[in-house]
Amino acid sequence: MCDGGCSIHGNEIASIRAAEKLVKLLNEQKLKFSHGKLIIVPIVNQVAYRKRIRGKPDLNRTFPRQKKQAATQPLSAALFKLTQKHHPEWYLDLHEANGLSQKDAKVLGQTLISNKGNPIIPTMRRIMKRMNRSIKVKNQHFNLRLHELPGSSRTAASRILGVRAVTVETGWSLPQKVRIHYQMKIVQHFLREAGIVEANKVYLSGKVRTVSL
């Protein structure tokens, strides 16, 4: 079992922080592997991250759109090559977006996204329900979207590599701490579903605050 998690846009801080915190928890063996391999790329675009910008051009439109087509930027090419090499069963792409999907169906803040027909959809639905049960503020509930986004890492992983691929989008308008909390919780739900970690708890920070799933 293999899993990948990454954050592509330099200004989506909660995704990056959550990925970094997970690396720390794993290094400190607070979050324990039961089996498998996990690849985490907390920051794909270091230059964009330093400037706290999305990145130009938008890397998440430069992944291959068809088989045998190459990514059009060195960073997306490198990430896609890494994904191809390890061919994970699961692929998580961590992002942040405008708005709250619960209030406005057109926005992507607080959504889990995959491609139509992707085998991850039943798992996504289950995790979304579990997340929403734990979120008291209804406006912050997650919604599920199925969307083709040519050139995005998720659509490339899903359509070209046939991987269980999902994009996690937290809403910018929420406090950073809350967004990191959601990102960490969602990733750990997926790790558990993938059989990579056995813990029955979710670890939310380097200080290891645990909450039951």
Ligand SMILES: [Zn+2]
């Ligand atoms: Zn993004």
